[in-house]
Amino acid sequence: MTERFVFESREEFLERLRALIDEGTDPQSIRIRMPYQVPEVMEILGERPDRLRFFALFGALTGFGSGLALTIYSVLSWPLIVGGKPIISLPPFLLIGYLLTILCGSLGAFFGFLLLARLPSGRGLAEGAQFPERFVIVVGEEEEP
Amino acid sequence: MRGEEQNITTATGRVEKDVLAALGRPGLRYLAGVGLCALLALMLFILWGGLALRGLGLSGKNHPVGWAMLITNFVFWVGIAHSGTLISAVLYLFRARFRTSFNRSAEAMTVFALLVASLFPLIHLGRVWVFYYLLPYPSERLIWPNFRSPLVWDVFAVTTYLIVSLVFFYVGMIPDLAIARRRLPGLRGRTYGLLSLGWQGTVLQWRHYGRLYLFLAAFATPLVASVHSIVSWDFAVSIVPGWHTTIFAPYFVAGAIFSGTAMVITLTIPMRRWLRLEPYITVDHFEAIAKILLFTSLIITYTYLVEHGLSLYGNSPFERDQYLYRALGDYRVLFAIMIVCNSLLPLTMFVRRLRRNLAWLFILGILVNIGMWLERFVIIVASLSHDYDPYAWGTYNFSLVEFGITVGSFGLFFLFFLLFVRLLPVLSMTEIKEHQ
């Protein structure tokens, strides 16, 4: 059995959602689509641990490590003193490491997001359940018109 | 306003309709603007071709002034890029609501300004076909770039900045692209649908989206400060008087945000009027952004005072002479214009009525950018013209080729921006709905 609710306002939507959870509806069977972000929904449904930060952290550490590795490896492979600076000149190399930290951290977070949010989504690209203008709650199997 | 009134049943629907109205059929004046900008951009590429074929002798560069107008343009356009990230990321972290009015156009500006900026080192190279020497790639003779050189830092900084701001720009737009898909018919709707990756706005998607946006903002904020610091170090790590001074990094970052904010003002005031976005970009929002302009102008003024003051403080004749030369030497007129535009005129922003006067803000935005362009020119050219050895002094005058390339770069930038206005949603609709 499928029930479908559509709301104009954020308050009515949250009220109905709270009521559904209080009635004992299984949160797994509730499908919600929202026109914009509503942080309260996550609280109502029970926040699960956030895994995206591990992607960001992993990317950032990889970037920093590879920046230092690249610079140090490349100067050691041809150890030539340039401009009176030491062969392993840490201050400039830290700079490269820092930039790659940010680059890989951001890309890590972005690709982690695509993975976790299941995008690109085949179901979303197909004709059917689109990004709505109003709040939509569907309880049960989703059959979109 | 066209028909489709029956679609507007809700306040949120009105936001969607107002913002997407810009994606309609272009008018004649718009097409004329695009044509003019495209011609200017074409001129840039033709002149660049000439410069590459005939050699850098076509530019006005000489001994001792080997870095001049092209490098000025590079610094200027990288600077313009900065306020995009500032408005999107820093104001997001500080939860300033007025960012919603500007963030999309500012982010677009960042991407376009970086694209334009990255042309200039390539033009300046002369033999552009060997640009890949700058990249670290494994060649069979194990020749790596010199990572101690600030020019290589620049490659890393600008590339990182371009990629991260593209990601940021795109991520911010995903939900809006899904709205465009829903509201536009036919092939256009399907294209926006593909670009939106099939975004549906489920709880799972929104939850990770919120976190992603926060992380990107957190990564972009230190990045924005470091990119222009690194640009400033192109100059400051050398020991040329007037370049080698420790305040250069914060000075350049503040200057970049200053000129970028001025450019945001210059672009959004006509855009708001032309696309009838007055209900969304209010005068209050302009007042808030004018305060950022004032704040950064004060930092710039502080730096001018410190730089020029300290040149008299120590006992280095070279420093003292360089700063006197800047203010009173061959480039004194440019220096005076720069002081008026960057330090004096922005003081009018202390007056509330002038902060809220859009005509004055628009003019001030343009004047500030003239001032900031001249500032970079004065820093670069005056220092090289007049360093340690009087035997090697000399002045610079630009050639028409360099001037044409500069004008063409503005054409290219405005071309990108005009296309953006017609092709992508210029305001973040989901954020406006969230704050309504």
Place this chain on the structure above:
Amino acid sequence: MTAVSLSRGKFFLLQLAVAAALALLGLTGGRGALLVSLVFWTALAQGSVAVVAVTDLTGASWTGPLRSELLAAVTMLPLLAALFLLLLWPSLDLYSWAAAPTAWLNRPFFLTRNLALLAAAATAACLFACRSLRQDPARVRFAVAYLFLFVACQSLVAFDWVMSLAYPWVSSMLGAYFFVEALYAGLALAGMLAFLLDRQRREAEADWPAARRDLGMLLFGFSILWGGLFFAQFLLLWYGNIPEEVQFVVERVSASPSRELCAFFLAACFAVPFLILLSARAKRNAGILGAVSLAVLLGMLAEKLVFVLPAVPVRFGVLLAENALLLAVWLLAVQSRERLLPEVGGKAEDRKTGRQ
């Protein structure tokens, strides 16, 4: 904490006593220690008022629940100005330029401009503090005026008090570095207060957890900003490698106490807050926030010491005693803020009645 509260008269007498004690310590036990303490506490006191001024100016809510405690530092500003006059006047021969004065660096001008700015900043701080506590709409104007004086004053602390010790060494960033560091110090003081007052505030203020988390975020952000500024300054000295410039760094990293102090302040002002506050859970924990803030403040003290040490000998016992005395004055000022700043009491009453 037990409720010790001093009246204005008693607090004034206490300050006089402390000034006398410090003068005695300073004149007998070496002047370097006094210079370090003065530089450090000027940054703390002016910085904590500046943090509130920035908050008021931007209409933010970060330091709302700690406003009156942070503003209590204004009562220390006259003391610091008096100490400057009492102690630096007789010891200006610490500075090498005193023997060969220049147009900018000469005794009368040095004293007048610094004293005038200290006094002006203290006055502006008092005027601003009263309006800020009353939530007067005109406070924004006073916040702007105070921040101008704060920036000017901290820049002079950097260029005059510290940089001219190593005359003719020049680093144009030092002024900006000092006033950013003073803001960071103000936030670290707020972090210490958040730890000390945590139990009491948790019951009294509904938005306390949010304020504490924001404070953690700001400390984290400032650790990055501070690290960036430090790096930007160091990189140019290191890269330029000009004898007259790099000498300043070489002197400090090649002799024993200052070399270890350098490592310590880099860890305490950057690495510790950055790595610890990276975690969201640490930002919410008052104990961790307090510990990190303490580390930051100790790091700053070490850093000021590194700036001064090679030029002027510092006796560590005297330095500790002076800082303990000044810390006691500050804690007493925070404790007695309701009597020292009459607006605080009034506002507290309003808050109580408002809630009931």
